[in-house]
Amino acid sequence: MAEPSPRTGATIVFAGILLSVSGYLLQDAALSGLITVVAGWFTRLTSLLMFDVGPAVMGFGLGWLLAGLHPMRKWYLYSCVAGLIVSTTAFTATSIVSVDSFIVSAVLLSLTWAVGPALLLAGVVSATLVNRRAAKHGVKPSPNPHEDILDVVVIVALYIPLIPLMNSEAFYIRYLLPALFTWVFWHVFADRFTVYLLRRQINQKIRLVAAEPPSPEETTLMNVVSRSYYPMAFGIGVTTTITSILDLLNIRIFGGDPFAATAGAAIASIAAIAAGSLYVGPVLWLFEDLGVRIFDTVKRVMKPPAIHSLADEMVEIYTFIFSPIGFTFTVADGDLLLALVLLGLTFHLLITISMTSTYLYLRFSAHQHLHRVLSKLTEKGLLTPYIRL
Known part of the structure; x- marks a missing residue:
């Protein structure tokens, strides 16, 4: 597939417009009697062209056009x-605003x-192609000029569908409080736990070496x-693993109707995120960012600190994809439809x-924890300068 470009994107947008217009013209012709249609699939086809296929092609073309303006500056x-903002905003509008017009309702559903x-798909495909081509030529895309604030925009977009719940306890119990509790838990214990784990690595043969800044x-x-x-x-992996083991023992902890069972599993995953992901989250990130290496003075081998293999398996991509599905x-x-919902x-x-x-955590805690961990290791004489092999 070619790289994203404004010209190709505009062509795709035009094709989407043609598909939507053709669906409208076919429907109008059938209603006015210009063509006689007996089969019921014809009505579904015209609706599909007008409100699904046509808008989807237009959306993809618009995303392709936008990504093609400056592909090497990560405009994808x-x-x-x-895409995320459009979907979440339109979805929220359908639940907040009482819409009596069929056209308005159809447009909101098309946007969602x-x-x-x-x-979103256009951005993902563009990113894949641009990064693949950049890697092939040994270059690196330049930073996006707004990349440091787009993360906030995405988080806000994720909370947009929750606006109708803001007057309900469910919003605070299921979303806000778990997120804040998880961050506070990480902020209080991540650096201490990291120092503890690194200290356990040291013995007569093993040293901690400050190999990199x-x-x-x-x-x-x-x-x-x-x-x-x-x-x-990690939260999903722990929950589904425990559920699978208990199912083998004919013990069902998430019973009731499908929504109740899914809600129970989600709450259990939230608890696992809050309590257990300290190890596979901040501790792992500190291991990666500290620049500390574990040096075996006998084997003369240096390696980065790592979490336990069992915890690492909990975050494997196949666990994340297949377990919730x-x-x-x-x-x-x-x-199928209920499962997707x-x-x-x-x-x-x-x-x-x-x-x-x-x-x-990354905004308010990570820098402090890096400094604290290195300071504590140095003060206790546990960290030595880099040793050339």
């Missing part, structure tokens, strides 16, 4: 963020389920999104909490 991020996802992670969109994955995947399809009892609700809940907590 604008397409991704715009066609235009928004297509914009500390490199604190910036709060850019991609950094926050990529690091948000770890707490979320399998769980939601099980509780939905084979109902449950999967979407679960994912939104967990990514909102995980991304909020991760952003707060």
